[in-house]
Amino acid sequence: MTDDPIVRCTDLRKEFAAVTAVDDLTIDIHDEFTSVIGPNGAGKTTTFNLLAGTLSPTAGRMELNGTDVTAKGPESRVHHGLSRTYQITNLFDELPAFENVRLAVQAVSDVPYANVFADALSDQEINRRTTEILDLVGFEEDRTTAAENLSQGYKRLLEIAIALAPEPDVLLLDEPTAGLAVDKKELVFDVVGDLADEYAVVLIEHKLDVVRDMSDRLVVMHNGQVLDSGPPEETLSNPEVQEAYLRGVTS
Numbered sequence: 001m002t003d004d005p006i007v008r009c010t011d012l013r014k015e016f017a018a019v020t021a022v023d024d025l026t027i028d029i030h031d032e033f034t035s036v037i038g039p040n041g042a043g044k045t046t047t048f049n050l051l052a053g054t055l056s057p058t059a060g061r062m063e064l065n066g067t068d069v070t071a072k073g074p075e076s077r078v079h080h081g082l083s084r085t086y087q088i089t090n091l092f093d094e095l096p097a098f099e100n101v102r103l104a105v106q107a108v109s110d111v112p113y114a115n116v117f118a119d120a121l122s123d124q125e126i127n128r129r130t131t132e133i134l135d136l137v138g139f140e141e142d143r144t145t146a147a148e149n150l151s152q153g154y155k156r157l158l159e160i161a162i163a164l165a166p167e168p169d170v171l172l173l174d175e176p177t178a179g180l181a182v183d184k185k186e187l188v189f190d191v192v193g194d195l196a197d198e199y200a201v202v203l204i205e206h207k208l209d210v211v212r213d214m215s216d217r218l219v220v221m222h223n224g225q226v227l228d229s230g231p232p233e234e235t236l237s238n239p240e241v242q243e244a245y246l247r248g249v250t251s
């Protein structure tokens, strides 16, 4: 782990009329597995959208790999090393699984910020990368299956695969197991755990018992602020955290 953070948020703030959803968030994210937790309304989703660039902050600053991206939207942030998945399924339903990922890899090969002197990726190279990404997420279903015919768990893996196409430094995951059956949750969490060896992962998740075991660091939010942040065991033993959110679930 280098000392330079991949993501640096300084006094990041989001107000919705009279509601301050995120209240001067200052946080560095390094090459580690960070989970953002907190009770309903704590500001997790708003934080996630501020990081992804789908919401503009009311105030504050965000840097990605040392570049000020505060005013930049999601697409631009992808080019600065940040990629995200969506809670709502965002696939081409009638296309095969492989084709869904291949299109994402192809799209990245055409980014306007790429070296203009470099050739676009060849089809062979695109296919190779697509296969590599699908292997990385443990996609063991038939890759010619149309996305709409995949189980919910494999759809989720496909979404993660698409988010990996730009080869991000940091992968943002918004409740990747929401709505899945227990066995599919395990499938997806296993993959996320493996991916955390390759990428910095930031996960928003309510399932505290899983998050506790797999995260390097927890960021506990409450009323739009970071109540505590650190290794799970330390954070979860903080009485303030227990009082606000975790009473009875840390034992």
Ligand SMILES: Nc1ncnc2c1ncn2[C@@H]1O[C@H](COP(=O)(O)OP(=O)(O)OP(=O)(O)O)[C@@H](O)[C@H]1O
Pocket: 016, 019, 020, 021, 038, 039, 040, 041, 042, 043, 044, 045, 046, 047
């Ligand atoms: N678009 C919006 N307009 C007005 N208020 C909003 C909006 N989005 C979020 N809020 C408010 O901001 C606060 C933080 O909401 P946010 O969804 O970020 O919390 P959360 O921790 O993700 O909650 P949950 O776990 O329930 O999804 C809440 O009080 C919420 O009602």
